[in-house]
Amino acid sequence: MTAQVNYDEVEIGAQLPAGSFPVTRATLVQYAGASGDFNPIHWNEAFARSVGLPDVIGHGMFTMAEAIRVVTDWLGDPGAVLEYGVRFTKPVVVPNDEAGAVIEVTGKVAAKLEDRRVRVDLVATSAGEKVLGMSRAVVQLA
Amino acid sequence: MPLDPSFIGRSYPPTAAYEVGREKIREFAEAVGDANPAYLDADAAKALGHPDVIAPPTFPFLLTYRAAAQVVNDPELGLDFSRVVHGDQRFSYTRPVRAGDRLSVTCTIDSIKSLAGNDILTVRGDVHEESGEHVVTAHMMLVARAAEGE
Numbered sequence: 001m002t003a004q005v006n007y008d009e010v011e012i013g014a015q016l017p018a019g020s021f022p023v024t025r026a027t028l029v030q031y032a033g034a035s036g037d038f039n040p041i042h043w044n045e046a047f048a049r050s051v052g053l054p055d056v057i058g059h060g061m062f063t064m065a066e067a068i069r070v071v072t073d074w075l076g077d078p079g080a081v082l083e084y085g086v087r088f089t090k091p092v093v094v095p096n097d098e099a100g101a102v103i104e105v106t107g108k109v110a111a112k113l114e115d116r117r118v119r120v121d122l123v124a125t126s127a128g129e130k131v132l133g134m135s136r137a138v139v140q141l142a
Numbered sequence: 143m144p145l146d147p148s149f150i151g152r153s154y155p156p157t158a159a160y161e162v163g164r165e166k167i168r169e170f171a172e173a174v175g176d177a178n179p180a181y182l183d184a185d186a187a188k189a190l191g192h193p194d195v196i197a198p199p200t201f202p203f204l205l206t207y208r209a210a211a212q213v214v215n216d217p218e219l220g221l222d223f224s225r226v227v228h229g230d231q232r233f234s235y236t237r238p239v240r241a242g243d244r245l246s247v248t249c250t251i252d253s254i255k256s257l258a259g260n261d262i263l264t265v266r267g268d269v270h271e272e273s274g275e276h277v278v279t280a281h282m283m284l285v286a287r288a289a290e291g292e
Contacts, residue, residue, distance in 0.1 A: 031174065034173035035204055036207075060228050060231070065176075065198060065199075068200065072199070078180055078181070078198060078199060079191075079192055081235060086230060
């Protein structure tokens with residue numbers, strides 16, 4: 001593992017470069033195919049509404065995959081992620097149009113740990129709602 | 143009916159080995175829109191010290207979710223999957239998943255709790271390479287919402 005970020009140069013509270021990740025219905029179909037998660041709430045509007053959802057929603061695991069990109073883009077080496085956890089607080093609602101939805105992700109260094117590791121706390125929102133809670137990654141720095 | 147807490151600690155047999163292919167990693171990376179060269183280019187991954195392309199951090203869920211079907215569909219446990227939502231998800235990595243790995247998942251029920259009529263079930267998936275090396279452990283928390291009228 002060779003993260004491009006040096007532990008000694010990182011301060012608590014430092015912001016990582018933020019990310020903005022668009023999601024359309026086509027994105028969800030592609031993710032369903034790649035992941036094998038074909039739950040119809042992620043592609044069938046009538047089904048989603050029949051179970052009380054406002055519209056088709058994105059896969060929680062898709063949001064989780066996008067959020068960590070803020071960390072892996074910062075690190076360079078995704079292999080430096082040692083722990084990663086999230087809580088799914090609200091769904092990402094994806095309307096059937098070309099714009100779809102956008103997942104906005106910010107991250108900051110929350111703690112410096114032993115062995116040149118740091119904890120990064122992430123915030124992910126879509127349409128003004130917090131879609132992930134307790135999102136944290138522990139990463140190995142150089 | 144609430145889930146039976148005596149299932150806590152129950153383990154299920156390891157799954158048959160899943161062979162991780164370079165093109166499956168590429169397909170997944172493309173699906174999440176991530177062009178990190180460590181996922182796509184073996185030379186770039188090697189330059190970072192990996193023997194082959196590695197998979198994105200959430201890739202192991204493909205295996206652990208499939209393996210958790212043993213728990214979710216266990217007739218003795220009696221979980222009503224139509225009421226289940228994914229509450230939270232966590233991974234602890236010994237190393238990243240990489241192309242060429244032959245991975246097996248062992249599922250264990252870590253906890254069962256009842257909260258305001260909801261059942262909260264945590265399933266741990268320990269992922270090992272065929273060599274016996276630990277790769278990653280996934281913790282999946284599922285919430286089965288109370289049935290109407292309960």
